[in-house]
Amino acid sequence: MRKRNSVIRLSFSYLTLIILAVCALYPSIWVVVSSFRPGGSLYSKNFWPETWTLDHYEKLFTGTQYTFGVWYANTFKIAIFTMIFSVLLMTLSMYALSRFRFRGRQTMLTIMLILGMFPSFMSMIAIYIILLQLNLLDTHFAMILVYSAGAALGGFIVKGYFDTIPRSLDESARIDGATHLQVFLKIMLPLSKPILTFVALTSFTGVWGDFIFARLVLRSKDNYTVAVGMYELIASQTNSNFTLFAAGCVIIAIPITILFLFLQRFLVQGLTAGAMKG
Amino acid sequence: MKRHRNIAALLSVALQGLGQLYNRQWLKGIIFLCVHAFGLYYLVPRLGNAIWGLVTLGETTQKFVRVGKGTQLIKGDHSIFLMLEGIITILVLLVFLLIYALNVYDAYQNGKKRDEGKGVPKFADSWNHATVKHFPYFMLFIPVIGVLFFTIMPILFSIMLAFTNYSAPNNIPPANLVDWVGFQSFIDLLQMKSWSKTFYGLLFWTIIWAVLATVTCYFGGILVALLVESKGIRFKKLWRTIFIIPYAIPQLISLLVMRNLFNAKFGPINQYFAYFGLDGLPWLTDPFWAKVTLIVVNMWIGIPVSMLLAMGVLTAIPRDLYEAAEVDGATSFQKFKIITMPYLLFATAPILITQFAGNINNFNVIYLMTGGGPPKGEYQFAGSTDLLVTWLFNLTLVNNKYNMSAAIGILIFIIIASISIFSFRRTKSFKEEDMLS
Numbered sequence: 001m002r003k004r005n006s007v008i009r010l011s012f013s014y015l016t017l018i019i020l021a022v023c024a025l026y027p028s029i030w031v032v033v034s035s036f037r038p039g040g041s042l043y044s045k046n047f048w049p050e051t052w053t054l055d056h057y058e059k060l061f062t063g064t065q066y067t068f069g070v071w072y073a074n075t076f077k078i079a080i081f082t083m084i085f086s087v088l089l090m091t092l093s094m095y096a097l098s099r100f101r102f103r104g105r106q107t108m109l110t111i112m113l114i115l116g117m118f119p120s121f122m123s124m125i126a127i128y129i130i131l132l133q134l135n136l137l138d139t140h141f142a143m144i145l146v147y148s149a150g151a152a153l154g155g156f157i158v159k160g161y162f163d164t165i166p167r168s169l170d171e172s173a174r175i176d177g178a179t180h181l182q183v184f185l186k187i188m189l190p191l192s193k194p195i196l197t198f199v200a201l202t203s204f205t206g207v208w209g210d211f212i213f214a215r216l217v218l219r220s221k222d223n224y225t226v227a228v229g230m231y232e233l234i235a236s237q238t239n240s241n242f243t244l245f246a247a248g249c250v251i252i253a254i255p256i257t258i259l260f261l262f263l264q265r266f267l268v269q270g271l272t273a274g275a276m277k278g
Numbered sequence: 279m280k281r282h283r284n285i286a287a288l289l290s291v292a293l294q295g296l297g298q299l300y301n302r303q304w305l306k307g308i309i310f311l312c313v314h315a316f317g318l319y320y321l322v323p324r325l326g327n328a329i330w331g332l333v334t335l336g337e338t339t340q341k342f343v344r345v346g347k348g349t350q351l352i353k354g355d356h357s358i359f360l361m362l363e364g365i366i367t368i369l370v371l372l373v374f375l376l377i378y379a380l381n382v383y384d385a386y387q388n389g390k391k392r393d394e395g396k397g398v399p400k401f402a403d404s405w406n407h408a409t410v411k412h413f414p415y416f417m418l419f420i421p422v423i424g425v426l427f428f429t430i431m432p433i434l435f436s437i438m439l440a441f442t443n444y445s446a447p448n449n450i451p452p453a454n455l456v457d458w459v460g461f462q463s464f465i466d467l468l469q470m471k472s473w474s475k476t477f478y479g480l481l482f483w484t485i486i487w488a489v490l491a492t493v494t495c496y497f498g499g500i501l502v503a504l505l506v507e508s509k510g511i512r513f514k515k516l517w518r519t520i521f522i523i524p525y526a527i528p529q530l531i532s533l534l535v536m537r538n539l540f541n542a543k544f545g546p547i548n549q550y551f552a553y554f555g556l557d558g559l560p561w562l563t564d565p566f567w568a569k570v571t572l573i574v575v576n577m578w579i580g581i582p583v584s585m586l587l588a589m590g591v592l593t594a595i596p597r598d599l600y601e602a603a604e605v606d607g608a609t610s611f612q613k614f615k616i617i618t619m620p621y622l623l624f625a626t627a628p629i630l631i632t633q634f635a636g637n638i639n640n641f642n643v644i645y646l647m648t649g650g651g652p653p654k655g656e657y658q659f660a661g662s663t664d665l666l667v668t669w670l671f672n673l674t675l676v677n678n679k680y681n682m683s684a685a686i687g688i689l690i691f692i693i694i695a696s697i698s699i700f701s702f703r704r705t706k707s708f709k710e711e712d713m714l715s
Contacts, residue, residue, distance in 0.1 A: 020505075043549075092417045092418075092420075096417035119667050120639075121641070122433055122691075123433050125432075127432050146428055153429060269590075271586050
């Protein structure tokens with residue numbers, strides 16, 4: 001009797017899991033399939049196309065109207081630099097805030113917390129005017145600058161993780177004559193690999209996904225990031241460009257998704273550590 | 279003997295670096311002198327103008343003057359540039375004064391060392407001292423400057439905008455001047471009928487949205503995690519990987535895809551409905567169904583994160599708790615009710631608050647799915663699914679009602695800040711100084 005119950009329970013669980021999995025995967029599969037479908041329209045009679053084509057991928061990179069390759073390279077460049085600078089600024093400042101007790105520390109943490117509560121768009125107009133004054137509009141440098149400048153504010157996760165690393169480790173290294181910088185490089189960084197991976201990954205992918213600020217700053221088509229390009233592509237004529245858009249989605253999403261799945265272990269650790277510690 | 283310390287300090291008050299030179303710290307003195315020279319060079323021509331600009335926001339508008347046959351444009355004051363330059367100059371002044379104070383303090387301390395008969399440290403020594411003892415300040419210098427100029431200053435600027443009449447169509451520089459108007463924007467927003475109707479309507483929907491979005495994702499995630507981790511389920515890792523995929527795809531992409539998926543005319547969802555002989559639903563164009571769609575799509579995006587978190591907690595529950603319960607003869611349902619659930623809820627409760635605050639400002643889902651639509655006639659520049667943030671965004675970039683959007687930003691801040699303070703006081707983490715320690 002008991003065994004039969006558990007069989008029923010298990011099959012019910014599996015059924016739910018399968019339904020959920022279909023829901024989770026369906027949009028992605030649909031987009032991948034659409035990207036191989038001939039013609040441009042969103043509407044199609046069948047889920048599986050009768051013939052498959054690589055035209056849209058080809059058009060993305062060779063077409064004159066949408067210079068996808070250029071956008072891709074732009075985004076990659078901005079994302080890499082943003083990632084490097086953000087991680088650098090974030091870890092350095094959070095190391096200081098986690099390990100040292102100095103005057104003004106409490107104030108700084110409180111200010112960080114308060115600044116995080118303002119809607120981020122509030123600062124947009126001012127940043128726009130500053131960039132205008134500095135003659136930096138429509139440049140990638142401006143994007144990297146603004147993305148990295150605010151990075152330290154998102155560092156609570158890193159600080160939370162640093163806090164969990166026992167202080168006795170760095171104290172003993174200090175006694176052995178290591179400088180603060182050596183302690184940071186040789187002890188803290190290697191021990192905080194999960195959180196560094198997490199932060200690096202999120203700041204890298206953040207650039208791929210942000211189109212609000214990018215659209216505000218980048219004006220000429222040659223300077224677009226993929227986010228701006230894709231938005232323009234789909235926002236103008238939904239039904240006639242859809243397959244092209246789908247192909248673009250696939251090309252953007254595949255590397256990032258693989259990166260995420262590949263670094264899954266770090267992701268879970270980073271997310272949990274950060275969230276639990278606030 | 280207090281001779282040296284007083285002279286050094288006084289000299290440093292008179293001119294940065296002079297006290298250091300008096301203390302025979304040549305390199306340091308020269309560095310301070312350079313800072314001083316640069317500061318004066320920057321500040322002197324600007325400071326008076328900055329204060330005038332901040333107080334008056336400009337006095338003359340641009341006008342056309344007849345020159346011979348044609349007309350010539352005489353540039354007037356640009357209130358917004360004046361305001362921004364004013365803030366920047368004041369911030370630079372503050373940084374300058376801070377360095378000034380440090381310089382006087384340093385001269386005094388080294389003078390004291392001389393009074394006490396100790397030698398003053400050489401430059402290399404002070405450099406070492408500074409990088410060891412004041413190490414955190416060195417580490418924080420660049421991030422702080424970045425945050426100061428690209429976060430704090432813009433926010434200050436926006437807060438000030440809320441107290442001006444900077445809005446289309448009558449007060450847009452350079453054609454017109456902008457003036458300080460005190461709390462007028464807030465009064466309009468809360469009391470003038472056309473604005474207040476939109477504001478309260480959107481506030482109501484924002485709160486409903488934040489509650490629903492948070493609760494559905496949170497419990498959805500916990501349920502999925504429990505299901506995957508429950509006894510007898512095989513291929514746990516595979517299931518987990520499948521359920522992470524929505525989180526791994528960049529949000530911009532998945533939202534734009536969803537928008538097409540739910541397209542009422544051509545989208546596949548309605549096509550399936552038609553296949554089963556049902557009428558399609560106006561997923562994104564009907565006020566009620568648009569809200570439902572948004573919540574569902576948000577679940578699709580948000581559940582993976584909650585699931586990962588819940589899984590992390592589940593593996594951290596000590597096994598001996600379950601063993602003890604088994605010894606006492608607890609059924610699996612009892613174990614779940616007495617151990618698993620309380621543990622999960624307790625460990626993940628702080629996330630609820632951050633997610634709630636995040637959902638109030640959840641711009642992407644709304645903007646990319648419906649763009650605030652479908653439009654609602656009685657609203658001022660907003661549609662029926664607009665949140666306060668998306669309204670703020672549109673007011674800024676589309677309608678140029680800068681003062682109103684700044685006022686809304688401040689109100690959003692007040693809402694989020696009070697929720698956070700209220701909950702931090704109640705959660706244990708605040709007392710255990712997790713957050714601010």
